[in-house]
Amino acid sequence: MSGKMEQNRQQEAGTDWKTPPDVVIVRFGELMLKGRNRHRFIRSVNDQIRNAMIPYPDVTIQEEHGRLYLVLNGTAFSKVAEGLDKVFGIANYSPAWITELDLKAIQESAVRLIEASDPRPSTFKVTVRRANKRFPYDSQEVGREVGGYVLQSVEGLKVDVHSPEMDVRVEIRDRHAYVFTTVIEGNRGYPLGSNGKALLMLSGGIDSPVAGWLGMRRGLEIEAVHFHSYPYTSERAKQKVIELSRILSQYANPFTLHLVSFTEIQTKLKEQCPESILITVMRRIMLRICSKLAERRHASAIVTGENLGQVASQTLASLNVIGRATELPLLRPLITMDKLEIIRHAEQIGTYSTSILPYEDCCTIFLPKSPTTNPSLSRVEQAERKMEEWLEEEMEKAVSSVETMRVSWQDKDKLDEYF
Numbered sequence: 001m002s003g004k005m006e007q008n009r010q011q012e013a014g015t016d017w018k019t020p021p022d023v024v025i026v027r028f029g030e031l032m033l034k035g036r037n038r039h040r041f042i043r044s045v046n047d048q049i050r051n052a053m054i055p056y057p058d059v060t061i062q063e064e065h066g067r068l069y070l071v072l073n074g075t076a077f078s079k080v081a082e083g084l085d086k087v088f089g090i091a092n093y094s095p096a097w098i099t100e101l102d103l104k105a106i107q108e109s110a111v112r113l114i115e116a117s118d119p120r121p122s123t124f125k126v127t128v129r130r131a132n133k134r135f136p137y138d139s140q141e142v143g144r145e146v147g148g149y150v151l152q153s154v155e156g157l158k159v160d161v162h163s164p165e166m167d168v169r170v171e172i173r174d175r176h177a178y179v180f181t182t183v184i185e186g187n188r189g190y191p192l193g194s195n196g197k198a199l200l201m202l203s204g205g206i207d208s209p210v211a212g213w214l215g216m217r218r219g220l221e222i223e224a225v226h227f228h229s230y231p232y233t234s235e236r237a238k239q240k241v242i243e244l245s246r247i248l249s250q251y252a253n254p255f256t257l258h259l260v261s262f263t264e265i266q267t268k269l270k271e272q273c274p275e276s277i278l279i280t281v282m283r284r285i286m287l288r289i290c291s292k293l294a295e296r297r298h299a300s301a302i303v304t305g306e307n308l309g310q311v312a313s314q315t316l317a318s319l320n321v322i323g324r325a326t327e328l329p330l331l332r333p334l335i336t337m338d339k340l341e342i343i344r345h346a347e348q349i350g351t352y353s354t355s356i357l358p359y360e361d362c363c364t365i366f367l368p369k370s371p372t373t374n375p376s377l378s379r380v381e382q383a384e385r386k387m388e389e390w391l392e393e394e395m396e397k398a399v400s401s402v403e404t405m406r407v408s409w410q411d412k413d414k415l416d417e418y419f
C-alpha cells in the first residue's frame with residue numbers, strides 16, 4: 001500500500017460525520033472467493049473480525065452475498081476501522097448509511113451525505129449497483145434521479161463523471177439500500193493461519209517484525225523465536241522483543257514467543273570458532289535450533305528478516321551458506337526490499353518506534369571486527385565438525401530450556417506472566 005493511500009485511509013477512518021454511519025460493508029478479494037475455499041475463507045475472516053470487535057460488543061456482524069456487514073449500533077466507525085486494519089483477508093471496506101428501499105429515501109440520504117462532508121466537494125457523480133432486480137428503477141434511472149435531486153438540493157455542485165471529488169455510491173440490496181462514498185483499502189492477504197504455520201526468527205531490529213507481519217498476511221500462523229545472551233544482553237533487550245511481540249499480537253492474538261538462551265553456545269563459539277566465520281556459524285546454529293523447535297511446534301517453515309546485501313551476513317554467498325543449515329523452507333519476505341519500504345511497513349504495522357530503541361542484540365555483542373562477506377561452505381562445515389560434540393548437546397539444552405510465553409495486546413502490565 002502506498003504512503004499516500006495509507007494517509008487517505010487514516011483520514012477517512014478518523015472522519016467525524018455529523019450523522020455517523022450505520023454499518024461497515026466489508027469486502028473480500030474476488031480471486032480468493034473462487035471455489036470450495038470461499039466458505040472457509042469467509043468464516044475465517046469472520047472469526048478474526050469477531051475477535052477484533054470484542055472491545056465493541058454493540059457491533060453485530062451479518063454475512064450476506066459473500067460480504068460482511070458490521071452494524072455499528074452507535075459504535076464509532078474509527079474504532080471499528082482500527083480493528084479491521086488488524087485483520088488479514090479484507091480487500092476493502094466502506095462506512096455506509098442504511099436507507100429504506102425507496103427512491104426518495106435514497107435521494108435524501110445522498111444529499112445528507114454530501115452536506116455532512118467536510119470539506120464539501122465541488123464535483124460529484126453517482127454510481128449505482130442494483131443487486132435487487134425487483135427494485136422498480138434500474139440503475140441508470142436511480143443514478144439520474146439521485147444525481148438530479150442532489151443538483152437541485154445542494155448549491156454549487158457540478159457533475160463530473162470522470163474524476164469527481166466525491167463518488168456517491170448507491171447499492172440496492174434485498175432489504176435495504178446502502179449509500180456511501182468511501183472505499184478504504186484493507187490489508188488484503190489471506191486469513192490468519194490459513195496457509196500453515198511457521199517460526200519467525202525475531203530479533204529486536206526493524207526487519208524481522210515486518211517479515212513476521214508479511215508472513216501472517218500471507219495466511220501463516222506465526223510463532224516467534226528470539227535468541228538472547230543474558231546476562232551479556234540486558235533484561236531490557238528482552239523486554240523490547242516482548243513488546244514487539246505484543247504489537248504483533250494485535251494481528252494475531254495471543255502471539256507466542258519462544259525465548260532461547262544462546263549465552264553458552266555464543267561464549268564457546270567465541271573461543272573456538274575462527275573469527276571471520278563466527279557470524280555465519282552463529283546464524284547456522286540459530287537455524288538448526290529453530291528447525292528443532294519447528295518440529296516440536298509442528299511448524300513447516302522459518303521466516304527471517306534477511307535483506308539482500310544489507311550486512312556481511314546477508315550477501316548472497318552468506319545467505320547461501322547460512323541457508324543450508326536447515327532443510328525447512330526459509331522464507332525471507334524482505335529479501336529484495338528497499339530499506340525505506342521496510343521502514344514504511346514497520347511504521348504502518350506499529351513496530352518501528354519500538355524497533356529503533358537502543359538495545360544490545362546477542363549478535364552485536366559477539367560481533368567480530370571483520371566478518372567475511374564470502375564464507376566458504378567447506379570451511380564453515382569443517383569448523384562445525386570440530387565443535388560438533390558439544391554443539392549437539394548444547395543445542396538440545398537450548399531447545400529443552402526454551403522459555404515460552406504468550407503475549408497479548410492487553411498484557412501491558414503483566415508481561416512477566418510466563419506459562
Ligand code: ATP
Nearest residue numbers: 201202203205206207208225226227304305306362
Ligand atoms: P533485524 O532488523 O530483523 O534485526 P538485521 O538487519 O539486524 O535484521 P541481522 O542482525 O543480520 O539483520 O539478522 C538477520 C535476521 O536473522 C533477522 O532479521 C532475524 O530474522 C534473525 N535474527 C538475528 N538476530 C536474531 C536473534 N537474536 N534472535 C532471533 N533471530 C535473529
Ligand code: MG
Nearest residue numbers: 203204205361
Ligand atoms: Mg538485527
